[in-house]
Amino acid sequence: MTDLTRLSAAALSGLLAAGETSSVEITRAHLDRIEAVDGDVHAFLHVSDAALDTAALVDAQRAAGELTGELAGIPVAIKDVLTTVDMPSTAGSKILEGWVPPYDATVVARLRAAGLVPLGKTNMDEFAMGSSTEHSAYGPTRNPWDLSRIPGGSGGGSAAAVAAFEAPIALGSDTGGSIRQPAALTGSVGVKPTYGGVSRYGAIALASSLDQVGPVSRSVLDAALLHDVVGGHDPRDSTSLTDAWPSFAAAARQGAAADSLAGLRVGVVTELDAPGFQPGVLSRFHETLELLAAAGAEIVDVSLPSVEYAIAAYYLILPAEASSNLAKFDSVRFGLRVPVTGTVEDVMAATREAGFGAEVKRRVILGTYALSAGYYDAYYGSAQKVRTLIQRDFAAAFERADVLISPTTPTTAWSLGAKLDDPLAMYLTDITTIPANLAGIPGMSLPGGLAAEDGLPVGIQLMAPAREDARLYRVGGTLERLLEERWGGPLLAQAPSLAGEEMFAAESGAV
Amino acid sequence: MSEITPDVVTHLASLARIALTAEEIDRLTGELGAIVDNVAKVAEVATPDVPATSHPIPLANVFRADVVGETLTPEQALAGAPDHDGSRFRVSAILGEEQ
Numbered sequence: 001m002t003d004l005t006r007l008s009a010a011a012l013s014g015l016l017a018a019g020e021t022s023s024v025e026i027t028r029a030h031l032d033r034i035e036a037v038d039g040d041v042h043a044f045l046h047v048s049d050a051a052l053d054t055a056a057l058v059d060a061q062r063a064a065g066e067l068t069g070e071l072a073g074i075p076v077a078i079k080d081v082l083t084t085v086d087m088p089s090t091a092g093s094k095i096l097e098g099w100v101p102p103y104d105a106t107v108v109a110r111l112r113a114a115g116l117v118p119l120g121k122t123n124m125d126e127f128a129m130g131s132s133t134e135h136s137a138y139g140p141t142r143n144p145w146d147l148s149r150i151p152g153g154s155g156g157g158s159a160a161a162v163a164a165f166e167a168p169i170a171l172g173s174d175t176g177g178s179i180r181q182p183a184a185l186t187g188s189v190g191v192k193p194t195y196g197g198v199s200r201y202g203a204i205a206l207a208s209s210l211d212q213v214g215p216v217s218r219s220v221l222d223a224a225l226l227h228d229v230v231g232g233h234d235p236r237d238s239t240s241l242t243d244a245w246p247s248f249a250a251a252a253r254q255g256a257a258a259d260s261l262a263g264l265r266v267g268v269v270t271e272l273d274a275p276g277f278q279p280g281v282l283s284r285f286h287e288t289l290e291l292l293a294a295a296g297a298e299i300v301d302v303s304l305p306s307v308e309y310a311i312a313a314y315y316l317i318l319p320a321e322a323s324s325n326l327a328k329f330d331s332v333r334f335g336l337r338v339p340v341t342g343t344v345e346d347v348m349a350a351t352r353e354a355g356f357g358a359e360v361k362r363r364v365i366l367g368t369y370a371l372s373a374g375y376y377d378a379y380y381g382s383a384q385k386v387r388t389l390i391q392r393d394f395a396a397a398f399e400r401a402d403v404l405i406s407p408t409t410p411t412t413a414w415s416l417g418a419k420l421d422d423p424l425a426m427y428l429t430d431i432t433t434i435p436a437n438l439a440g441i442p443g444m445s446l447p448g449g450l451a452a453e454d455g456l457p458v459g460i461q462l463m464a465p466a467r468e469d470a471r472l473y474r475v476g477g478t479l480e481r482l483l484e485e486r487w488g489g490p491l492l493a494q495a496p497s498l499a500g501e502e503m504f505a506a507e508s509g510a511v
Numbered sequence: 512m513s514e515i516t517p518d519v520v521t522h523l524a525s526l527a528r529i530a531l532t533a534e535e536i537d538r539l540t541g542e543l544g545a546i547v548d549n550v551a552k553v554a555e556v557a558t559p560d561v562p563a564t565s566h567p568i569p570l571a572n573v574f575r576a577d578v579v580g581e582t583l584t585p586e587q588a589l590a591g592a593p594d595h596d597g598s599r600f601r602v603s604a605i606l607g608e609e610q
Binding site for chain 1: 515519520523524525526527528529530531532535539542543545546547549550551552553554555556557558561562563564565566567568570573575583587588590591592593594600602603604605606607
């Protein structure tokens, strides 16, 4: 019998439409997979106890013709930064341990309305601050390709969940790369939409001018299908764009079917094709460029000269906005309270000391500094000017190219603990993904192969002008097909099975 | 250029309402000094002729109709509170003199 967990959401949808399986069977298969491997991977902070009931209801609604969407009946994992009325929502922090929100994030409400089946909440760096998921208060997630390595972050849980076949699709959030970087390091697909393209209502805010919710999956088409469900205007988010968006799934299908890339101009960001990057990353990246050129694309060099200031600007803007956003954790309205004797401010300070982890404290203090009297213009004000310069760089680059391309990350996944004691070294790994957030443009990471030196996944990043998300899905759909033709199947087919050792142990009577 | 001293961190921690320990203040003093030295380079290119960008895709006048919308009930609003009296959040004294 087909292992339902190995199939894409689009393929599962086809089986459901043909009546060859049910949402209950699909959901049970994924819950069984979570049971089998999540002890090792730790992608989930919470597994829903309502998933099978939801699936049964969706099966009935499908049978009655009440749900017709392509993803109706498909299980989905949800990053713990998104509020859910029926599951705790902690954003990976002790200060929100056990908190069950009184409302659903708009994207979660849209998942439910479309008949998707929430499987659970995925692990993340605390309040999405981190690039490795090691800053979760609930312990790290491990990379399904090598359990001694980080899965990236902050959305390591969502990426690991799809890469370990615990869920076909997941939601993430991307402030400086938190969807794309974990996708790259786990061999999966992740998209950061145009800023304002997907509602942030109910996404526990990190840096409001940078945050964007988006899809995580194992294929470009699945990401597009999920984006179609969650995207579009939401009056509850004042930064939500009112644009009428095209079908991203149609764009992905069109791309996958395209014979040629003739007429497409692909801009290589020279600053992100740099000698400091891991050789195995660069060689897979250059092979991808050759593949695109062979399919007819015109490859041009473009420069983003202000990118060298991007990390500096980002690590001022993000902490400044985060220090303000995290003021809401005041021990009064929700979450933890440490009941020390004293005034409400004493209680607040003791609660925040106990409830926040080291990285959150570091960034809140840094942001408080950047916003403090006498420093505001030099730090936050200057960083906002760098944002303008980076936007101008992108505008000039998109005069010469339809999409930009770079490695998604400078290296493959590093070992757990390797960068924990050096926060600055961790920050510098984000150079490739941060510019898109500063400019508000959409970015996608898709698998580009394995690095020769360590056998770990390499991500290819595509970027398009603001509002041109469909272009990413079209080009990504073609590139994915070209690469998979070369590999003879999806990259994740080469990942370790994870459950193998346990099964062997069970057969030999050791368990 | 940075002048991150233990006293500065202590002051920032009080502004941010985090009761840091002495060890945390020591460690953060060193870490923040290194980070601030690195991020301060934004000033090199942030010349007066460059306008600031606060939001990547600016929107103006985002209003909604002035009508009552969907709101939380008092029970929902209080459901996650550490302490409440049934209709209000309960906290300790606001002013130290009243302790």
